[in-house]
Amino acid sequence: MAAGCTRRTTLLAAAALLASATLRHAAAADPTPTRPVVRAGVLKFGTVSWELDTVRANGFDRQAGIDLQLVELAGNPATQVALQAGGVEVIVSDWLWVSRMRSKGEALSFIPYSTAVGALVVPAKSAIAEIGDLRGKRIGVAGSPLDKSWLLLKALATDRYGLSLDRDAQPFFAAPPLLNSKIASGDLDAVLTFWPFAARLEAKGMRVTMTVSDMLEALGQPATVPSIGYVFREEWARANPAAIAGFQAATNKAKTLLAQSDAAWDRLAPLMQAEDDATFRTLRDRYRDGIPRRWTEEERAGAAKLYALLARLGGRELVGDAPTIAPGTFWTGGA
Missing domain, CATH: 3.40.190.10 (Periplasmic binding protein-like II)
Structure with missing residues (x-):
């Protein structure tokens, strides 16, 4: 076996073991879970943790009928490996990567997280x-x-x-x-x-x-298209419609709370690692600026238009062999 394949296999196995160990620990704390579990791969101090920590702290996951569990990973490549290995159900990435993976035969899907770039x-x-x-x-x-x-x-x-x-x-x-x-x-x-x-x-x-x-x-491109989003395996979402719908409902509640409540941010200060009040406030405000306001067919068409531009600018190195965005990149199977 080639060295690259061996390394990839090792990474996949390691990610799966890490995620499964986290899940076993959670199961030990709650031996009789009644809600579907959604494991999200996150970076410890990444901005995604602010939203997902808010979900858990306010019980939005339980209200939505799911059990959200956070699996801390070392970097964005590790989250992608964990998703591909089945060690987590959800990560955050951009839709260019999702489209590229779909073009290679790996059916991933995307729902919006942020328009901030x-x-x-x-x-x-x-x-x-x-x-x-x-x-x-x-x-x-x-x-x-x-x-x-x-x-x-x-x-x-x-x-x-x-x-x-x-x-x-x-x-x-x-x-x-x-x-x-x-x-x-x-x-x-x-x-x-x-x-x-x-x-x-x-x-x-x-x-x-x-x-x-x-x-x-x-450049004549839509500026409100979500740049990054929650990414998951389409097969998992179709097999677990209550889980993906619950995840969407829970994260939408967290976004609404963080958009409206300054108090909700105070408990996030340790995760934000803001060294002073000015940094804290600016991080909070820029997160709020990036909350997606719409996600309709118009935004999805805008993303397809932007994909064409980026494909022209970045070529095969950026988008692979697909000149247009892969069908199914954006999940429309839930609320």
């Missing part, structure tokens, strides 16, 4: 006011050259200003915490990063020049 952030006194001002500047980019926000920024720079940011600027690709550190120390002129890290910079007095939603609007 990220932003281009600059120091408060920076002379950078628009994308055209990025010529010659040092730009930190969260992730890789295939990051969707980077592809959109490059497209807009070319369309509006005739700039090739790969050539006319100095991109630096790294993890978000490192980028935050580097722009704070003056080693970068701008940072294009994910929304929680942009919020932390904003709380420190830095300026958001453009959000990814602004970029989408400027």
Whole structure:
């Protein structure tokens, strides 16, 4: 067996063992569960934990007829492996990944979690006011050259200003915490990063020049399409309609509470790891900004339009062999 296959098999087995151990522990605490169990793979301090912890703390899962259990995993790749291995029922990812997996024959589905993506952030006194001002500047980019926000920024720079940011600027690709550190120390002129890290910079007095939603609007794309969502196996959802409907109902209640109640956020402070009140408030407000307001056929059609653009910009490396979004990517089988 090839080394890559061996490593993947090991990862799958490890993820399944970790999730099953978590479930056994929960079962020992409640030996006679009467509600269907939904295991969600999460990162300990990820923003998804804020919502799912709110579900559990307020009993929204029990009210919806399910037992939500959180399985903490080490990173986003680990959550994907755990889902594929059957170690958890739900994770959070983007619909591009879901479509790509469906195109490969793995029937995953997506329901919305958040419309928040990220932003281009600059120091408060920076002379950078628009994308055209990025010529010659040092730009930190969260992730890789295939990051969707980077592809959109490059497209807009070319369309509006005739700039090739790969050539006319100095991109630096790294993890978000490192980028935050580097722009704070003056080693970068701008940072294009994910929304929680942009919020932390904003709380420190830095300026958001453009959000990814602004970029989408400027490119004629829908800006309210949920960027990430809860992802699950379609086969599981069809076999457990009460479980997936209960999960949707419970998370919707959590979103409503977090949108309306400041007090609901106070108990989340340890999970948020906000170092001061300004950071706490900015993280809270940006989460609220990202709560999806609509999820209709119009938004799903908008996602298909955006997919076509990203497929053109990122090519096969980003979307695989499928030129259009895979049918069934978005779950419509429940409320």
